[in-house]
Amino acid sequence: MTVEKPVVVPFFGLRPAPSASRPRDERPGIGGLAPDELAAWFRERGHPAYRGRQVLDAAWSGRQATFDDILTLPGPLRAELGAAFRFDTVEESEIRHTDGVLTEKAVHRLSDGLLVESVLMHYPARADSRERHTLCISSQAGCAVGCPFCATGELGMERDLETAEIVDQVRNAARRLVADEKHLTNVVYMGMGEPLLNLDRVLESIAALNDPKRFGLGARHITVSTSGVVPGIRRLTALGPQFTLAISLHAARNALRDVLVPLNRRWPVEEVVAAAREHAQVTGRRVTYEVTMIDGINDTDVDADAMADLLRGEHAHVNLIPMNAVAHTPWTGTPIPTVERFAERLRAAGIATTIRFNRGTEIGAACGQLAAEHAGQPTPIVVQRRREKLVAQSAAALRGERSTEPVPAGVGEP
Ligand code: SAH
Ligand code: SF4
Numbered sequence: 001m002t003v004e005k006p007v008v009v010p011f012f013g014l015r016p017a018p019s020a021s022r023p024r025d026e027r028p029g030i031g032g033l034a035p036d037e038l039a040a041w042f043r044e045r046g047h048p049a050y051r052g053r054q055v056l057d058a059a060w061s062g063r064q065a066t067f068d069d070i071l072t073l074p075g076p077l078r079a080e081l082g083a084a085f086r087f088d089t090v091e092e093s094e095i096r097h098t099d100g101v102l103t104e105k106a107v108h109r110l111s112d113g114l115l116v117e118s119v120l121m122h123y124p125a126r127a128d129s130r131e132r133h134t135l136c137i138s139s140q141a142g143c144a145v146g147c148p149f150c151a152t153g154e155l156g157m158e159r160d161l162e163t164a165e166i167v168d169q170v171r172n173a174a175r176r177l178v179a180d181e182k183h184l185t186n187v188v189y190m191g192m193g194e195p196l197l198n199l200d201r202v203l204e205s206i207a208a209l210n211d212p213k214r215f216g217l218g219a220r221h222i223t224v225s226t227s228g229v230v231p232g233i234r235r236l237t238a239l240g241p242q243f244t245l246a247i248s249l250h251a252a253r254n255a256l257r258d259v260l261v262p263l264n265r266r267w268p269v270e271e272v273v274a275a276a277r278e279h280a281q282v283t284g285r286r287v288t289y290e291v292t293m294i295d296g297i298n299d300t301d302v303d304a305d306a307m308a309d310l311l312r313g314e315h316a317h318v319n320l321i322p323m324n325a326v327a328h329t330p331w332t333g334t335p336i337p338t339v340e341r342f343a344e345r346l347r348a349a350g351i352a353t354t355i356r357f358n359r360g361t362e363i364g365a366a367c368g369q370l371a372a373e374h375a376g377q378p379t380p381i382v383v384q385r386r387r388e389k390l391v392a393q394s395a396a397a398l399r400g401e402r403s404t405e406p407v408p409a410g411v412g413e414p
Pocket of ligand 2: 143144145146147150151152153154191192193194227248
């Protein structure tokens with residue numbers, strides 16, 4: 001395995017903002033408006049309809065960054081638009097490159113000072129595949145689910161993102177790509193937050209990305225990842241074939257999953273898999289299961305066999321991803337030979353399994369880590385208590401004892 005050493009460029013300009021530091025800008029972001037909403041705004045003000053189309057095209061072209069850049073509009077109209085809407089809800093972004101230049105982690109500052117992250121990954125063309133540019137985006141600032149191995153979970157929940165704040169991460173990356181005459185090919189909702197706990201906004205954002213008049217990205221190129229919000233999965237199923245659904249599984253045994261994915265205490269793993277199965281049956285789309293592998297915790301033969309039993313016969317694909325080390329946990333990622341052994345046991349049960357060594361790890365794991373840095377360091381005693389608690393909880397789980405901890409606050413019906 002190659003362990004890629006991050007090349008970190010210095011960070012300038014963003015103020016540390018662990019929580020909202022000022023009121024939100026109430027003007028809607030243009031990226032969150034549906035074409036008919038924008039058309040109605042122009043109609044009500046007596047502007048010709050083609051002006052609305054010009055603004056929509058400019059907003060999604062990737063070539064303009066402000067209303068003032070839309071030179072085809074009269075000056076007073078640009079001012080009127082600027083008073084009513086924000087061209088961009090991402091006020092400032094800082095980019096760090098890792099893997100040489102192949103991964104760009106962006107921290108975006110929102111109008112109330114909150115920070116969210118997106119990660120742009122470049123995959124050069126190969127003999128068997130075309131060049132790809134995949135963006136991993138955030139759906140919430142923070143997350144209520146609180147998975148202990150996740151940097152976002154560490155931050156707790158701040159707030160849901162607005163539709164425009166979700167799509168503006170995409171517009172931001174698209175502008176960077178267009179400047180290089182490249183285009184985004186895939187979007188994954190694997191950044192900060194639990195997309196199915198902000199489902200209305202997430203569905204609006206997907207509609208914008210999918211709409212040929214706006215971003216025009218095919219549904220097959222969009223993946224939504226969930227830690228297992230069962231009512232949300234059912235809502236997606238009712239909508240019919242859409243995008244790829246990824247389930248963050250991590251453990252097939254409830255006692256362990258209660259610790260690794262605390263909302264398992266509300267929707268246990270069998271219910272999650274049943275909802276995913278129904279999704280695959282109704283939509284015909286194969287479900288992806290993600291497993292973040294933690295050394296000595298969820299990577300044993302017993303776990304592999306429990307997962308094989310749980311997923312045998314499912315229309316599913318499993319991705320095994322060694323955990324990226326996150327501060328404040330006592331854990332490290334599973335060594336590759338153990339990941340391979342786990343994969344073999346799943347494959348022996350007929351389950352399609354892929355190991356994601358480097359970039360796969362970047363996808364989810366990268367998100368939340370930079371924002372967590374800005375949130376400042378907890379005191380050593382807090383870190384020590386948290387580690388001790390996790391060691392005790394995982395030891396009890398490995399003995400098969402179910403958690404008596406409550407379901408995290410904020411994990412309600414979506
Ligand atoms: N909340 C959603 C989507 C965002 S998290 C979910 O949990 O599915 C996206 C992915 O990143 C999840 O599969 C999560 O398990 C993974 N992830 C989080 N922290 C990680 C870490 N430290 N190492 C590797 N993967 C991690
Ligand atoms: Fe939230 Fe997903 Fe992180 Fe869990 S892994 S805390 S659900 S963002």
